[in-house]
Amino acid sequence: MLSITRITVENTESGCVTDEAHPRISFSAVSDVKGAEIADAVITVGSWSIHTRDQIAIRYQGEPLQPYTTYTVEISVTDTAGETAHRNARFETGRMSSPWSGKWITDGTYKFTEKKVSPQPLAFRRIIETAPGKEIASARIYATAMGIYDLALDGKLLDERYFAPGFTSYKTNLQYQTYDITNVISGKHVLTALVAGGWAVGSFVFTRVNRVSAKRQALLAEIRITYTDGSQDVIGTADDWQVSQDGPVRMADIYDGETYDARRANYWRQDSTGDYHWHNAALEKLAINPQITAEYGAPVRAHEVFTPVECAQRDDGSIIYDMGQNFAGVVRLKINNAYEGQTITIKHAEILNRDGSLNTDFLRTAKATITYTCTEGEQEYTPRFTYMGFRYISVEGINGDSVDVEGIALYSDMNHIGEFECSNSDLNQLQSNITWGAKSNLVDIPTDCPQRDERMGWTGDIAVFGPTACFNFDMSRFLEKWLKDVQAEQTRGGGIPNTVPVQGYGFPATMPKMAIDWWGDACVLVPWALYQSQGDESILRRMYPTMKKYVKACQFWAKLFSAGYKRYIWNTPSVLHFGDWVAPDVPQMSQWQARSPWTATASLNNTSRTLARIAGILGETIDEQYYNNLADNVADAYCREFTDGHGKLTNEFQTAYVLPLYLNMFPEEARSQAVANLASLVEKGQYTIGTGFPGTPYILFALADNGRADVAYKMLLNRLCPGWLYEVAMGATTIWERWDGLDANGECPIGDDGTDTMISYNHYASGAVGAFLYQRVAGIEATSPAYKTFRVHPLIGGDVTSAHARVDTAYGLIESAWQLNGNDVTVTVTVPMGTTCTVEIPVVSDCDTHESNVHVVTSGTHTFTVHNALVITDKKE
The missing domain is CATH 2.60.40.10 (Immunoglobulins)
Structure with missing residues (x-):
């Protein structure tokens, strides 16, 4: 059928x-x-x-x-x-560029001048009354804000999404939301909006700048009621709306948290008068003029709900709850017995101190605190205008018997399309850590961490994590939205800011030609990963001018003050790069940056080669040849400048081998020696990780795809620090920013290394290893966009005796499962309709050479069993 x-x-x-x-x-x-x-x-x-x-x-x-x-x-x-x-x-x-009947409104009496804090949330309201005796055909509200907002009708939220209108480059792009109220409106109602500062007006980035996009919050809305007789009522925001500074949300800040007074929760009622100081709104003239477009991103919504796995009463009266999972989100309080005016305080942290108290040191200036003032009796509360990164909370001000506590995960609404599991429980936990690190940092934009005073759209993190993200989630709407801002924020000279949206973070946005390797590369690597996953060529066409302009900027810096082959060596001062960021084999931030000649030159090769592939897809044949030549010249220069010409680096470190091996920059005659040298470094390091951001996603591929899958498996399965499974062994439930986040005693050993004790326990970048789990352990790899053609070629080895992965592609569900029994392996593959799969099962022939048992199959489920399967052991393949 x-x-x-x-x-x-x-x-x-x-x-x-x-x-x-x-x-x-x-x-x-x-x-x-x-x-x-x-x-x-x-x-x-x-x-x-x-x-x-x-x-x-x-x-x-x-x-x-x-x-x-x-x-x-x-x-x-x-x-x-x-x-x-x-x-x-x-x-x-939606509106399709129709003129708004509404005007931007605000509270003209509110003069917000404080620094490094967020403004007082504003409440707006309007009485809406439908025409008597008329049947409603449709009713919609179109709304947006400077700030973040909730809409409610008669006190009931119209939608459960968080942080509308979303985080964009506000000076250029602003989303509006559409609310269908057809079935809930008839007669007289009160429409209310609560607007907090959010990213547009509130404090943001670690310097806590505020009022970046507007001097105070503002609301723009339009209600359109269409009757069955064809007539319409259109009500827009205007100075006949009312506004108040005395709603229930007394404070709301992305970093600091939320203060809520439940005694003021009836602010929306028509009879709420003097206590709330309602007065007419004022028209607002914005300093920016963004294009306002129907929501095109993936809204942030509530997802998994966690109940505490443990709680402990402390001597100071506080209760510590352990949610069992580090995540980004909020708490939900279900209070069964409270007195009016009772104040409950909730604080959040990722880890505990040795004495069992919350470790909040690494939050820096973020207060991450919820303060809730109760009414009498039963009540329920969840913050709406902030979120935290946490596993543990402390609750003060109420007896544990009087409250039930839950944690609610917040992240963008993306289909979870990928799963990986295998016989090794540590790898299964690693996959969970990768997934939760992603969920925690895919909160409307790709952030770096969800807990401290940062949560910024760092481009380098998503540049390296993009392929893994696309295995686990349908990233289409999420990444297309963000890439629209990448385009908007590109500087005149082609540079891409380190964080997108910039929103108050200057460097290097103020330097028009500045390009930062691997971080700016996101404008090339992220669209490429999305295209490979989803097969929609339009994202490449849309981003193509941005890519070209960026690579031109990179070339500018490589050629600056250089001649001959050195024009292809990107060797500008290390302070202008991140280099081998957080590489664990060197302790100082300055030493990470000092590796930038290697990382930046490899970056130029990678972006050039990728851009050549994109040019070929788009039919830009002249560009294709140009960028291929550029990539070839950069590869040649890398080998001439940094190696002895025979595959040995004059300055050896893991990333410097990994990048040229993975990117095919070494000539064939030097490749085998280069991989031998990399394997030797890894072996000397007891199979621990020595790479930073640029090398970590690729090190296992560089080894496994060059005949040293044995070393790759030993590194993957290593439980020593630094390594992925060391984090698992230490009880991590997400990916850490730094491999040494905790020592074997559970202490954080990071001292004064120039990073201001920078450590996050929920940083997804190093989770880029997830692509290896799908592509090599399970063996699923696209050979054309969207898996129109793909192969299943599992690497069977380590102590893994079975593996299963699934990816729900644009064509349908792909599954790969293999089971090892002695030297016999059974592989089962599910192929979607309209696609073709090449199944390659490595075997050992009679003369001990390595071959593959190859089958080309189309749609359906297919099972193959082979004897003498190649099982990767501690010895070289």
């Missing part, structure tokens, strides 16, 4: 509201007939129709879409077995 399993519009399965003039339509199908393929698909929207065999990002090309309209996508598919299937989906257009 043939069936259509999924239809997406603008990468959204349901509830899509878009301002895109030519929205993208994708679908996947499944058949129980092995080898069946799509023979024809007919996609219809209104009067527009197209016949196609493509399934990914088919652009609507019909008559111009009208604003405020619901459309139906109809898809009919016929396969090569003669079966047919039909399915419909709906999407809605």
Whole structure:
């Protein structure tokens, strides 16, 4: 039987509201007939129709879409077995650049001048009354803010999303949200909005700057009620709305937390008068003029709920709760007995001190504190305008018998498309740590950490983690949104800021030509990872000018004051780079940066080669040749400058071997010696990690793909520090920023090394090893975009006797499972409809040479058993 399993519009399965003039339509199908393929698909929207065999990002090309309209996508598919299937989906257009009837409003009496703090949250309200006797056909609210906001009707939230309108480069891009109130509005109601400072107005970055995008909060909204007789009521924000500074949220700050007074929770009521000092709002003139567009990112929502695994009463009266998992989110209090005015204080931390108290030292200036003032009796509370990174909380001001505590994970609403598990429980925990490190840092933008006074969009972290993120999650909407800001923040000379959105963080945004290797590379590497995962060429086309401009800036710095082959050595002062960031084999930050000639030159090779591939895909043949030549010249210069010409570095460290090996920069005659030298370094280091950000994602590939999978497995499975499984052995539930975050006694040994005791226990960058688990241990690797063709080629070894992975691709579900029994291995592969898989099972032949048992298969589930499987042991393959 043939069936259509999924239809997406603008990468959204349901509830899509878009301002895109030519929205993208994708679908996947499944058949129980092995080898069946799509023979024809007919996609219809209104009067527009197209016949196609493509399934990914088919652009609507019909008559111009009208604003405020619901459309139906109809898809009919016929396969090569003669079966047919039909399915419909709906999407809605938003404002489509229609003029707003509303105006920006604020509290004209509020003069916010304090530094390094966030403003007092503002409450807005408006009475809405529908026309008597008329039937409502549809009712929508379109809203956005300078700050972050919640909308409620008669005190009930209209949506559970957090932090609307989202974090963007506000001076250029601003999202609005659409709320369907058709079924909840009739008669007279009170619409309220609470607006906190958020990223636009509140304190942000570790220097705690505020008022970056606006001098105070502002709200823009429009209510459109359409009746069945065709008439409409349109109500926009104006100076007839009311505003108050006396709502229940008394303080809200991304870093410091939230203060909430439940005694003021009825602020929204029509009869709430003098106590809340309601007065008319004032029109606001913004200093910026962003393009306001229907939400195109993935909203932040509540996901997993944690109940404490342990609690401990302390002598000071506080209660310490252990949630059992480090994560980003908020607490939920369910209070069953409280008196009016009772104050509860909650503090958050990732680890405990030796005496069992919260370790808050590494939060730096972030207070990470919730203060809740109770009404009498039963009540429930969850913060709405902040979030924390934590595993442990302390609760003060209430008896443990009177309150139930839960933790709620907050992250962007992305489909979880990947899973990995194997016979080794430590690797399974590592996969969990990688996943939770990602969830904790995919909070509207790709952050670096969720706990301290940072949580910024560091480009280097997502540049190296992008492929792993795309194995585990459908990153389409999340990354496309962020990349739009990368484009907006690119400097005149082509540089990419270290953090996007910049939002108050200057360097190097104030230096137009400044390019930072591996960090700025995100403008090339992230779109490439997204394209490889999802197969939508439009992200490459959109980012192509940005990529070219960036690589040109990198070339500028490499050529500066250089001649001959040294024009391809990027050797500017180390303070202008991050180099081998947090490499554990050197202790000082300055030493990480001192490795920048190696990391930056390899970066230029990587971005150039990747850009050449992209140029080829886009049909830019002249550019393709140019960037390939550039990459070749950089590779040659690297070998001439840094090696003896025979694969030995004159200054040996792991990253300096890893990058050219992984990127194929060594000539063939030097490659075997280079990998031998890398393996020797690893062996001398007892198979521990010596790489920083640039090398860590690739070191296992550099070894395994060059004949030393034995060393790769020993490094992966090593429980010594520094190493992934050392963190697991120490009880980590996420990935750490630094490998030495805790010593064997559970103490943090980091001293004054120039980083201001920088340590986060929830930093996902080193979790980039997750790609190796999928691509080499389980063996799933795309050989064309979106896995239209892919291979399953597992590396069987270490102490792993079985592995299973799944990836829900644009074409459907891929699964790979293998089981080792002695020297016999059984491999089972599930291949989606419309794709082709090459199954390669390494075997040992009669003469002890290594070969592969190869099978090319199409859709369906296939099982293969081979004898004399190649099992990687402690010896070289």
